[in-house]
Amino acid sequence: MEKKADNIRQTAVPRSRNARGEGEKLRGEIINAAVDVLSALGPEDPFSLRSVAKMANIAAPSVYIHFAERNALLLAVLEKLFAEQVEIRAVAEREAAKAGGGAWERLLARSLASVRFGLENPGHYKVLFEGRVVPRLNDPRIASFGLPLLSRSVELIREIPAQSGRISDDPERLSLLLWSGLHGIISLRINKPTLDWPPATELAEQITCMIIQPQI
Amino acid sequence: MEKKADNIRQTAVPRSRNARGEGEKLRGEIINAAVDVLSALGPEDPFSLRSVAKMANIAAPSVYIHFAERNALLLAVLEKLFAEQVEIRAVAEREAAKAGGGAWERLLARSLASVRFGLENPGHYKVLFEGRVVPRLNDPRIASFGLPLLSRSVELIREIPAQSGRISDDPERLSLLLWSGLHGIISLRINKPTLDWPPATELAEQITCMIIQPQI
DNA sequence: TGTACATCAGTGAACGCGCGTTCACTGATGTAC
DNA sequence: TGTACATCAGTGAACGCGCGTTCACTGATGTAC
Numbered sequence: 001m002e003k004k005a006d007n008i009r010q011t012a013v014p015r016s017r018n019a020r021g022e023g024e025k026l027r028g029e030i031i032n033a034a035v036d037v038l039s040a041l042g043p044e045d046p047f048s049l050r051s052v053a054k055m056a057n058i059a060a061p062s063v064y065i066h067f068a069e070r071n072a073l074l075l076a077v078l079e080k081l082f083a084e085q086v087e088i089r090a091v092a093e094r095e096a097a098k099a100g101g102g103a104w105e106r107l108l109a110r111s112l113a114s115v116r117f118g119l120e121n122p123g124h125y126k127v128l129f130e131g132r133v134v135p136r137l138n139d140p141r142i143a144s145f146g147l148p149l150l151s152r153s154v155e156l157i158r159e160i161p162a163q164s165g166r167i168s169d170d171p172e173r174l175s176l177l178l179w180s181g182l183h184g185i186i187s188l189r190i191n192k193p194t195l196d197w198p199p200a201t202e203l204a205e206q207i208t209c210m211i212i213q214p215q216i
Numbered sequence: 217m218e219k220k221a222d223n224i225r226q227t228a229v230p231r232s233r234n235a236r237g238e239g240e241k242l243r244g245e246i247i248n249a250a251v252d253v254l255s256a257l258g259p260e261d262p263f264s265l266r267s268v269a270k271m272a273n274i275a276a277p278s279v280y281i282h283f284a285e286r287n288a289l290l291l292a293v294l295e296k297l298f299a300e301q302v303e304i305r306a307v308a309e310r311e312a313a314k315a316g317g318g319a320w321e322r323l324l325a326r327s328l329a330s331v332r333f334g335l336e337n338p339g340h341y342k343v344l345f346e347g348r349v350v351p352r353l354n355d356p357r358i359a360s361f362g363l364p365l366l367s368r369s370v371e372l373i374r375e376i377p378a379q380s381g382r383i384s385d386d387p388e389r390l391s392l393l394l395w396s397g398l399h400g401i402i403s404l405r406i407n408k409p410t411l412d413w414p415p416a417t418e419l420a421e422q423i424t425c426m427i428i429q430p431q432i
Numbered sequence: 433t434g435t436a437c438a439t440c441a442g443t444g445a446a447c448g449c450g451c452g453t454t455c456a457c458t459g460a461t462g463t464a465c
Numbered sequence: 466t467g468t469a470c471a472t473c474a475g476t477g478a479a480c481g482c483g484c485g486t487t488c489a490c491t492g493a494t495g496t497a498c
Contacts, residue, residue, distance in 0.1 A: 017441050020494055026441080044351035046262075048484060059443050061486075070485065130346055131407045135260035143410035150411075168422065173414060176404075177397075177423055184400025188392075191347040194359040195366075198389060206384065207393055210426045233474050236461055242474080264451060275476050277453075286452065 015057045027066040034077045039123040047133045074134050082145035103159035104214040115204040118186035163213040181207040231273045243282040250293045255339040263349045290350050298361035319375035320430040331420040334402035379429040397423040
């Protein structure tokens with residue numbers, strides 16, 4: 001009975017195919033559908049091409065017009081999600097800069113943006129940072145998708161004057177520690193929802209201070 | 217052909233059944249088999265009752281002699297893994313105490329033990345702390361399995377004298393922050409293996425200092 | 433302008449597979465008489 | 466002591482399902498003559 005409710009849209013409104021020469025549009029629609037499926041996915045729900053096809057309102061084999069196999073679609077999805085992640089943090093940084101923020105304020109703005117994203121989009125967060133759904137893809141690009149996030153963090157830390165008591169002054173190391181701290185907050189919040197958590201952004205700001213120790 | 221190699225043991229040496237009155241032994245064997253399967257599981261490999269049965273060298277339906285359903289087995293597995301986790305950290309703490317360590321040294325020993333465990337047993341770590349394999353089980357016990365880990369951390373932090381510069385003195389809050397920091401290090405290490413990581417135990421010690429700020 | 437044809441954007445049916453679970457059973461072992 | 470029977474510890478075959486993927490196809494639309 002629930003299945004029927006699910007199918008109403010698909011069966012009642014059959015998809016009108018793209019015009020000639022615009023077949024490539026479907027590629028983007030499939031990626032978007034996959035992104036939507038991932039965001040609606042429970043922590044251990046399986047991800048399937050068939051659910052993507054249903055979400056895109058196409059027949060399952062149509063996915064193969066644009067992707068050679070399941071993994072090719074997943075690679076494209078990963079690329080899109082990481083690109084969005086880069087953009088989200090850049091927006092946060094620009095806003096902090098517009099408000100007159102220096103390197104510290106901009107770094108903090110990026111940190112808080114990533115925490116908010118993770119809590120609002122746990123499905124996507126787990127795909128991006130917990131290896132969910134996307135298995136060992138041999139494609140080397142996959143490892144590079146997230147690098148811009150890390151290197152921007154290193155740049156900003158480099159601009160922040162070191163405090164006397166700071167444990168390490170290696171910006172790469174501090175950047176990994178900061179990422180770890182933030183990831184830990186987001187990941188535990190998502191995966192241990194029954195615990196009594198203080199507001200995640202408060203924790204995130206606190207841990208950022210602890211690790212980077214800015215002169216405030 | 218690999219499948220055949222897999223099966224050699226099972227097909228060549230059929231299991232001899234337990235003696236009368238000792239049927240309960242199989243329950244433990246099944247749990248152990250499931251634990252072994254989980255530890256051998258790749259990040260996105262599916263977990264199945266059939267693979268557990270194969271590992272235990274029994275027929276798949278035999279699982280139902282001792283567990284009403286898949287989830288009942290998973291609950292028992294979780295309970296065992298958390299109990300092991302409690303024990304592992306207690307051992308580390310006892311050793312630190314034997315070496316004359318105070319609350320700070322014992323807390324650090326527990327932290328480092330958890331990091332080592334995570335890196336050596338990523339399959340189990342993901343089940344314990346990333347919600348891998350084990351879905352939304354409604355059983356309320358599941359939420360309580362890990363609580364002793366956290367509360368011991370709170371106790372130890374309470375014993376460590378606060379430093380002047382400490383950002384927060386709430387032991388519960390510090391404990392969550394410490395857990396987050398350590399979890400972040402382990403989880404990212406596991407999930408982003410292509411990055412160029414410094415030794416995880418070094419990072420863990422560093423972040424523990426940053427968060428708890430002991431007087432050394 | 434009309435028509436045959438090529439091309440394009442998909443689709444429906446089917447495949448083999450592994451899954452969780454059910455069911456009727458088997459065969460060894462202890463027990464009552 | 467012998468034997469019928471109950472109990473116990475499992476097993477083999479089968480179910481319906483959803484999965485990724487393949488295959489031959491359909492039907493609308495642009496194009497050459």
